[in-house]
Amino acid sequence: MQLSLTHILLAGLVATVLMTLFSYALSYAVERNFKEPEILGILLKRLAPHLNTLVYYLFGWVLHFAVGYLFVTAYSLLWENTAIKPTLLNGVWIGFVSVLAGIGIWHVTLKLHPNPPFLNLPAYYANLLVAHVIFGVGAALAYQ
Numbered sequence: 001m002q003l004s005l006t007h008i009l010l011a012g013l014v015a016t017v018l019m020t021l022f023s024y025a026l027s028y029a030v031e032r033n034f035k036e037p038e039i040l041g042i043l044l045k046r047l048a049p050h051l052n053t054l055v056y057y058l059f060g061w062v063l064h065f066a067v068g069y070l071f072v073t074a075y076s077l078l079w080e081n082t083a084i085k086p087t088l089l090n091g092v093w094i095g096f097v098s099v100l101a102g103i104g105i106w107h108v109t110l111k112l113h114p115n116p117p118f119l120n121l122p123a124y125y126a127n128l129l130v131a132h133v134i135f136g137v138g139a140a141l142a143y144q
Contacts, residue, residue, distance in 0.1 A: 003076050007143050008069065011076075011086075014142035016068030019135040026127055032120065034127040037064040039117060046115040071098055072139050079143065086140035095136020099129045 020036065027034045041060030045051070075094055079086050103125050110116040 003073070003080060008072050008076050011139045011143040012065070012069040012072040015072060015135045015139035016065050018138040019068070019131045020064070022131050022134050023127060026130075030123075032123060033117075034124060034131075036131075037061045039119070040064060042117045043109070043113055046113070046117070068135070071135070072143070075136075075139055076143065086143040088137060088140065091137035091140030092133055093136070094140065095133035096129075098136060099132035102128050102132050 023034045023036055026032075033039065037057075037060035039060070040063050041056035044059045045056045075086070078084055078094070084090055106124070106128065107121075110119070110121075
């Protein structure tokens with residue numbers, strides 16, 4: 001089957017917004033920073049402190065959404081070329097599997113960065129687990 005750009009764009013937007021809303025709400029509830037776009041901006045700021053604050057902010061948000069769209073593009077390939085379809089249950093499963101990649105990417109990024117922000121990694125990874133399940137469900141339901 002052929003990939004649908006409209007489906008990918010809609011599902012990527014919905015899934016990333018839902019995931020981000022969860023991470024922001026949890027951040028405020030537990031008074032910890034689980035805000036992926038903000039953490040990405042901090043990583044850039046610590047590498048290039050001379051840039052304008054707006055650059056860090058935009059970098060974090062653009063990269064966050066770009067990664068979301070990459071994940072949904074991969075999901076679309078799966079949904080369009082296999083018997084696996086974008087259902088609620090499959091959204092839960094794909095989100096759960098995706099968190100392995102998400103945690104792996106964050107772990108390597110934080111280990112390789114010369115001056116990463118302090119994050120309570122078990123708590124941050126637990127946030128990522130739930131956030132990626134929300135992402136997977138949002139992507140599946142919006143893709144239909």
